[in-house]
Ligand SMILES: [Zn+2]
């Protein structure tokens with residue numbers, strides 16, 4: 001008999017965490033941060049209902065904060081055991097948690113310190129894709145989830161040969177940079193995400209939209225602002241611009257400023273893992289580099305971009321315009337009619353990105369009202385998440401499934417996916433767990 005408990009992403013998309021308890025082994029899978037409006041944020045500071053002394057190991061599916069952002073709380077509570085991640089996930093988790101600790105410190109709500117992050121990182125052991133290892137009564141295997149660099153779905157088999165699969169986040173496979181999602185063949189129980197459980201991605205070509213945006217500012221001498229998501233999305237955008245420049249579809253001398261320290265660090269990590277790229281990207285020698293790519297490091301360099309006149313592209317964090325250097329660029333340029341703002345990812349409720357996307361005429365940047373006169377465009381097709389057809393395809397590959405738990409989705413997404421799993425795959429036992437709920441399997 002074993003038990004699965006849901007500590008987050010149950011009826012929402014953030015705070016992912018599951019506890020699996022067997023006869024004498026207890027494993028935690030992910031410990032993500034709750035993100036979003038303040039009421040969800042405060043969930044992060046509630047003490048963990050986990051006895052860290054009873055934990056046999058912690059497994060981490062991938063480096064997005066909604067899966068790893070609370071991990072340092074474990075060391076604060078005295079955890080000294082092993083934390084398993086892939087090598088690329090370890091690298092990205094390290095820079096991303098340090099960045100998150102730094103931002104929280106600046107905002108005056110630190111959940112943990114840089115030292116807690118370092119202690120956590122010291123506990124990390126590397127799990128290689130497709131190579132199983134033992135933790136107590138469990139045999140564990142990480143499979144490439146094709147979502148972001150280093151991402152994994154995790155297969156856990158007990159000594160009775162019962163298998164549980166935790167999907168983690170599944171990729172919008174095949175993706176531009178990384179390898180496709182690796183399908184899993186057998187499992188008794190599946191815990192799966194449902195972020196886009198009610199929709200199908202459009203087949204709009206993001207390269208075409210980015211080309212049009214750059215061509216437009218090349219004509220007018222304006223500025224194209226791209227709020228950057230540091231992990232995966234920035235590298236995808238750089239790769240697209242690399243191809244557009246190589247094909248002569250945008251001008252070689254149009255400067256592109258990469259003005260996000262975190263995105264820059266993650267791009268350097270990407271360069272270390274060409275073995276994780278898909279075959280096409282692996283053939284390219286510098287997929288993230290091109291003529292007139294300008295790396296911006298210090299804040300003063302960032303501010304002096306304003307002195308460079310003429311058409312230019314500025315990629316700066318944060319992706320939903322909730323902070324970071326994009327704020328001062330927005331303040332400088334968004335009131336100029338020739339400016340273009342290109343949103344390349346999901347814009348959550350209560351973010352400035354969402355406000356602008358919904359047509360705000362004015363926004364407050366550091367308490368100063370700024371009028372929006374530029375053109376706002378959004379690309380919907382750059383997603384790192386599987387849509388409904390891809391979620392169903394992934395599940396259909398797994399034979400012998402007795403029960404599916406659907407997490408990591410809002411109400412509509414979970415219900416839609418559950419319905420399709422019943423009607424199209426024929427698995428009738430589908431559960432939508434609530435926060436803290438425990439199930440025996
Ligand atoms: Zn993710």
Ligand SMILES: [Zn+2]
Pocket residue numbers: 013016064066067169408
């Ligand atoms: Zn996620």
